[in-house]
Structure formats: structure tokens, C-alpha cells
Amino acid sequence: xxxxxxxxHASRAVIVHAVLLSYTLIALYPVxxxxxxxxxxxxxxxxxxxxxPTSKTFSLEGFTKVLDKAxxxxxxxxxxxxxxxxxxxxxxxxxxAAWALSEYKFPGNTALAIYLAIGIMVPIRLGTVSILNxxxxxxxxxxxxxxxxxxxxxxLPLAIFILTEFMHQIPKDLKExxxxxxxxxxxxxxxxxxxxVRPAVATVAxxxxxxxxxxxxxPLILAPGDGKQTITLGVQQFxxxxxxxxxxxxxxxxxxxxxxxxxxxxxxRQLIRGLTSGAVK
Amino acid sequence: xxxxxxxxxxxxxxxxDVLHGIDLDVxxxxxVVFVGPSGCGKSTLLRIIAGLEDITGGDLLIDDDIVxxxxxxxxxIAMVFQSYALYPHMTVYKNMAFGLKLAKTDKAALDERVRAxxxxxxxxxxxxxxxxxxxxxxxxxxxxxxxxxxxPKVFLFDEPLSNLDAAxxxxxRIEIAKLxxxxxxxxxxxxxxxxxxxxxxxxxxxxxxGQVEQxxxxxxxYHHPKTRFVAGFIGSPSMNFTRVKITASAGETxxxxxxxxxxxxxxxxxxxxxxxxEVELGIRPEHVELDRxxxxxxxxxxxxxxxxxxxxYLYVRLENADRVTLRAPGHSRVKVGETVxxxxxxxxxxLFDGAGKAYRKTNCPAQYSADE
Numbered sequence: 327x328x329x330x331x332x333x334x335h336a337s338r339a340v341i342v343h344a345v346l347l348s349y350t351l352i353a354l355y356p357v358x359x360x361x362x363x364x365x366x367x368x369x370x371x372x373x374x375x376x377x378x379p380t381s382k383t384f385s386l387e388g389f390t391k392v393l394d395k396a397x398x399x400x401x402x403x404x405x406x407x408x409x410x411x412x413x414x415x416x417x418x419x420x421x422x423a424a425w426a427l428s429e430y431k432f433p434g435n436t437a438l439a440i441y442l443a444i445g446i447m448v449p450i451r452l453g454t455v456s457i458l459n460x461x462x463x464x465x466x467x468x469x470x471x472x473x474x475x476x477x478x479x480x481x482l483p484l485a486i487f488i489l490t491e492f493m494h495q496i497p498k499d500l501k502e503x504x505x506x507x508x509x510x511x512x513x514x515x516x517x518x519x520x521x522x523v524r525p526a527v528a529t530v531a532x533x534x535x536x537x538x539x540x541x542x543x544x545p546l547i548l549a550p551g552d553g554k555q556t557i558t559l560g561v562q563q564f565x566x567x568x569x570x571x572x573x574x575x576x577x578x579x580x581x582x583x584x585x586x587x588x589x590x591x592x593x594x595r596q597l598i599r600g601l602t603s604g605a606v607k
Numbered sequence: 608x609x610x611x612x613x614x615x616x617x618x619x620x621x622x623x624d625v626l627h628g629i630d631l632d633v634x635x636x637x638x639v640v641f642v643g644p645s646g647c648g649k650s651t652l653l654r655i656i657a658g659l660e661d662i663t664g665g666d667l668l669i670d671d672d673i674v675x676x677x678x679x680x681x682x683x684i685a686m687v688f689q690s691y692a693l694y695p696h697m698t699v700y701k702n703m704a705f706g707l708k709l710a711k712t713d714k715a716a717l718d719e720r721v722r723a724x725x726x727x728x729x730x731x732x733x734x735x736x737x738x739x740x741x742x743x744x745x746x747x748x749x750x751x752x753x754x755x756x757x758x759p760k761v762f763l764f765d766e767p768l769s770n771l772d773a774a775x776x777x778x779x780r781i782e783i784a785k786l787x788x789x790x791x792x793x794x795x796x797x798x799x800x801x802x803x804x805x806x807x808x809x810x811x812x813x814x815x816x817g818q819v820e821q822x823x824x825x826x827x828x829y830h831h832p833k834t835r836f837v838a839g840f841i842g843s844p845s846m847n848f849t850r851v852k853i854t855a856s857a858g859e860t861x862x863x864x865x866x867x868x869x870x871x872x873x874x875x876x877x878x879x880x881x882x883x884x885e886v887e888l889g890i891r892p893e894h895v896e897l898d899r900x901x902x903x904x905x906x907x908x909x910x911x912x913x914x915x916x917x918x919x920y921l922y923v924r925l926e927n928a929d930r931v932t933l934r935a936p937g938h939s940r941v942k943v944g945e946t947v948x949x950x951x952x953x954x955x956x957x958l959f960d961g962a963g964k965a966y967r968k969t970n971c972p973a974q975y976s977a978d979e
Contacts, residue, residue: 502659503692506763507706507753508680517705521696 388577401560420485445483528596617664685754901950
């Protein structure tokens with residue numbers, strides 16, 4: 327009997343792992359293709375796109391081309407600054423809003439929470455035309471500020487939703503103990519609540535950051551001007567109507583992975599579980 | 608350290624009244640225990656004193672100062688929670704120092720206070736640990752330490768021992784008693800465990816359904832319960848009750864008819880108007896003795912025997928189907944099914960009127976009295 331159960335367990339584990347593994351392969355394969363082809367010569371790419379670079383086809387011409395273009399540093403800088411500033415603003419605003427929604431009773435609390443949750447369901451791109459009009463009126467077209475504002479609006483609903491749920495789970499006694507301890511509300515939030523929801527904050531940071539980094543839509547519409555382009559937009563210059571410089575495209579895409587990977591590693595280290603254990607019995 | 612005064616404290620959640628006007632005086636240095644069944648409002652009252660709940664009506668005074676609208680930190684209280692509520696990401700030292708550090712206490716003084724508290728509670732070796740690396744008893748001591756370093760006017764304990772196992776509970780209880788002797792501070796302690804209440808308190812406040820039933824020293828409550836509720840709540844196993852009928856009252860004594868038809872004359876002062884009424888007679892298990900005669904005889908068959916070593920409890924079924932618990936010596940050889948004879952002195956009994964209020968006892972033998 328127990329043997330059968332164990333067998334069932336084992337076969338289920340095999341199935342689950344097989345599914346996950348094949349999904350991982352499917353997801354990683356395009357990235358893999360980009361990476362191998364980035365290190366090939368133009369002929370190598372076209373002749374055998376699936377092959378690994380060999381001594382014959384190996385070439386760094388794409389990278390040299392990309393790095394020679396002085397603009398590329400600017401694109402990276404633009405992307406990184408938009409992403410980092412957005413994450414910072416989203417995290418601070420969302421955490422404070424989540425704290426207010428989960429901790430304080432005030433009229434309209436539920437209505438406000440629902441209003442914010444609706445933002446998760448409505449794609450912000452539906453409002454592109456109005457957003458563009460608004461940015462024109464504000465004189466923010468072709469600025470990174472425009473992008474940051476739009477991305478903050480895009481990231482806040484989900485961030486607030488996730489953080490509210492996590493803050494609900496913090497034991498009430500802990501906050502009350504702090505209040506009895508003479509700790510002010512701001513200090514409770516920054517010194518006790520935030521450290522305890524750190525894993526959630528890291529999750530939210532990752533969720534917020536990746537769509538921003540990969541976005542082509544809003545940079546193309548709101549900030550396509552020289553010197554304001556982000557990396558995804560910058561890559562487009564190598565894609566022509568008649569000729570596409572695949573070496574440069576693939577090389578720049580490969581390079582674009584690096585900063586987001588570093589950011590991801592930083593945040594994922596914060597995803598430590600069990601941080602609250604020992605707070606209350 | 609300070610006096611505390613509760614003046615007609617009321618609390619309602621919407622239309623539901625939880626506390627119905629509580630009056631209480633706590634003197635400086637007193638150890639007061641709120642005790643009562645679940646939902647009687649004792650924790651709510653403690654949280655009101657702490658400032659974690661708003662007061663619906665009445666006044667709360669600490670040192671003759673109305674603190675109704677003051678925040679917890681301005682009331683000079685420190686609270687120890689049932690769940691300990693330690694900051695999980697801070698070490699023991701930081702847990703204790705956190706409040707003081709925010710209050711901008713001088714660093715050397717802070718360190719001194721934390722270390723003094725740690726040495727009182729034997730936490731010296733654990734200062735660098737985090738709460739997750741401590742046992743339940745140690746966590747509870749850290750929670751107490753965090754309260755001590757604040758040097759509050761009033762300590763508040765909310766069922767601090769409920770999460771500990773039985774052995775640790777007894778040990779920590781003794782530590783809390785010692786701590787009170789050492790600090791001589793005002794302590795308010797909430798528990799549902801009457802043994803904790805009896806052993807720790809200078810003064811017990813028995814609460815029931817949002818009202819104070821009786822306030823008094825442990826021995827006063829034990830020997831002179833003012834209501835049937837207090838009589839039944841204090842003491843373990845709880846008091847035996849039986850319905851009797853008052854047949855005659857003669858100033859200092861009253862004659863009652865027992866369920867079996869027998870009569871007994873007891874030392875209570877009962878107004879003549881209550882003659883003929885059904886009342887309740889209470890007697891503690893430890894005051895019913897085997898193999899003797901007395902004002903209140905008991906004869907019946909033993910249904911259950913509980914041997915505790917030092918004593919034996921017999922659950923006896925009387926002829927009229929009433930049940931009586933009595934305490935026999937630990938070496939008692941009485942078995943289930945045997946018929947036993949026992950009796951209690953009239954002076955050990957308690958008599959409660961239809962509303963549950965105690966009649967005044969006119970002649971109370973010394974062993975049944977709280978007077979010293």
C-alpha cells in the first residue's frame with residue numbers, strides 16, 4: 327500500500343518536472359538563440375542559424391558595431407534610470423498605500439481598495455491616446471519623466487494589491503506592541519513593517535521592473551526623440567525596412583539582458599522566506 | 608509607578624455593549640489580576656487601559672491624570688502580549704532597546720537599563736540571538752524585559768502564560784511573582800486561569816459579562832464570595848451547588864429544607880421576606896469530609912474517583928440524583944460503586960438568593976474565614 331503511494335508520488339513528481347522542464351526549455355530557447363547568434367558572423371547567422379558559433383563563424387562584429395555607436399551608452403542609461411526611478415517610486419507609494427489600506431479604518435477604505443484593484447484589470451495601453459494628449463499638454467513629450475509617470479501608474483495597482491495582502495498577514499499584536507513601546511506610526515512602518523514584508527517588496531520590484539524594461543510601446547510614443555530613447559527603442563534603428571543588421575540587433579539584445587539580470591539577482595536575494603517566524607507563537 | 612483609577616468605564620462596539628460601567632481603584636505597587644471566562648471583557652478592559660481601544664464612556668486616570676485620549680506611549684504603560692509580539696528581525700538586545708532608542712535615551716543609560724533587565728530575567732547570554740532562535744519561555748522573558756526597560760508606571764500583562772506548557776507556566780508564574788516583589792511596580796494582569804489569579808494577585812477582579820462581580824484579595828474571594836458566579840469560578844474543582852428552600856429564619860440563623868426533605872440550620876442572616884423562597888446552597892469539595900457527621904450530611908454512591916496523589920476527588924451521586932464532589936485524603940481507598948458518607952459544617956457553606964447574591968454569614972469559623 328505504502329509502496330503504491332510512494333510510486334504515485336514519484337510518478338507525479340516526474341510528470342510535474344517534465345512539464346516544468348519543457349516549459350523552461352521553450353522559454354529559454356529564444357534567449358539561447360539570441361545569445362549564440364550574437365557571437366556569429368553575418369554569414370554564420372544566415373547559413374546555420376541554429377548552430378553554435380564555431381571557429382569559422384565566431385565573430386564579435388555585432389558587439390563592436392553596437393559599442394562603437396556612442397548613443398548606446400545613452401540608451402542604457404535611459405532604460406536603467408527610468409526603471410530604477412519607477413521601481414523606487416512604486417515601492418514607496420505602494421507600500422505606504424498598502425499599509426494604510428490594511429491597517430487603518432477610514433470611510434471608503436474598501437471602495438478605495440477596489441478602485442485600485444480595477445487598475446490591474448484595465449490595460450493602461452487603452453488610454454494611450456489620452457495619455458499622449460495629456461503629456462503634450464504638460465509639455466512632457468520626449469522626456470523620461472513622461473515614461474516614469476506612466477510606468478508608476480501602470481505598476482501601482484498590482485503592487486498595492488500584493489503588498490496589502492502581505493501586510494494583512496503581519497500579526498496585529500506586533501503593531502500594538504510597537505505602539506505600547508512608544509514607536510510612532512512612521513517608525514512602525516519603516517522599521518518594523520517594511521523589513522517584515524521585504525520578500526513581498528522584492529517580488530513586487532521584479533514584477534514591476536521587467537515589463538518596464540521590455541516596453542517598446544510607450545518609449546516609441548512618448549519619448550522617441552534623440553537622446554531620450556530607451557534600449558528597446560534604440561535597437562530598432564538596426565531593423566530597417568529593407569535591411570536588418572542582425573549582428574547588431576542580437577548583440578544589443580544580449581547586452582540588454584545584463585542589467586535586468588543584475589537587478590533581478592539583487593531582488594531575488596531578498597526573497598527569503600520565514601522571516602516572520604519567531605515574532606509570535 | 609502609579610495609582611490607576613477607572614471611573615464608570617464603558618465600551619461598545621456599535622450596538623453591542625461589552626463593558627457596562629467598570630469602577631476600579633488600583634493602588635501604587637499593587638498586583639491586580641482580571642479574571643473571568645472567555646468573552647467577559649477582561650482583555651478589552653486591559654486594552655482600554657493600554658490605550659489600544661477607545662473608551663466609549665467614563666474616565667481612566669493614571670496618577671489623577673485623565674488619559675482617555677492619550678496614546679499608549681504617553682500613558683507610561685508597558686504591555687506584555689500573549690503572543691510575545693517580539694520584533695522578529697531584531698536581536699534580543701535590540702528588541703529591548705528599540706523603544707528607548709526612539710525616545711532618544713542616552714546611549715550609556717540605555718545600555719545599562721537593557722543589561723540590568725537582562726540580568727534580572729537571566730537573558731544575559733541570549734542578547735545577540737533573534738526571537739526565532741529562542742524557546743517559548745525565553746521569548747516570553749524577552750517580552751517582559753522589553754516592558755521592564757521602559758520603566759513604565761503600569762505593567763500590563765495579557766494572558767502571558769497561555770502559550771507556555773504546563774511546567775514552564777508554573778516556573779514563569781513564580782518568576783513574575785518574584786519580579787513584582789523586586790520591582791514593586793503596579794501590575795495589571797489578565798488571565799482566565801484562576802490558579803494564576805489566586806497565586807499572583809494582591810487583588811483579584813472577577814469579571815463576568817462585562818461587569819465586575821467582585822473585587823478582593825484571593826482569600827476573600829475564596830472564603831467570602833459575594834455572588835454565586837464568583838463562588839463557582841474561584842476554586843478547583845468548583846463549588847457544589849444545590850437548590851434548597853428556606854423554611855424559617857431566626858435572626859442569626861436560617862433553616863433550609865434540603866432536596867431529600869431533611870432540614871439543616873445554617874448561620875446566615877436571611878430577611879423574613881425570603882422565607883419560602885428557593886435559594887442555592889454552595890459548599891466547596893474540600894470542605895466536605897468523609898466519615899463524619901455535621902450540619903450538612905451527604906450519602907451517596909461514588910461515580911468517579913480522581914486520584915491526584917496528595918488528594919483524591921470523589922464524584923458522588925446522591926439519592927435524589929444530585930451530584931456532589933468531595934475531597935478525600937490521597938491515601939483514600941474508596942472505589943467506584945461504593946456508598947460513602949460524608950458531611951460538612953454549616954459554617955463552611957454559602958447561601959445565595961434567587962438573583963445569585965450571597966446572604967451574610969453570621970458565624971464563620973476561623974478556618975473558613977479570610978480574616979487573619
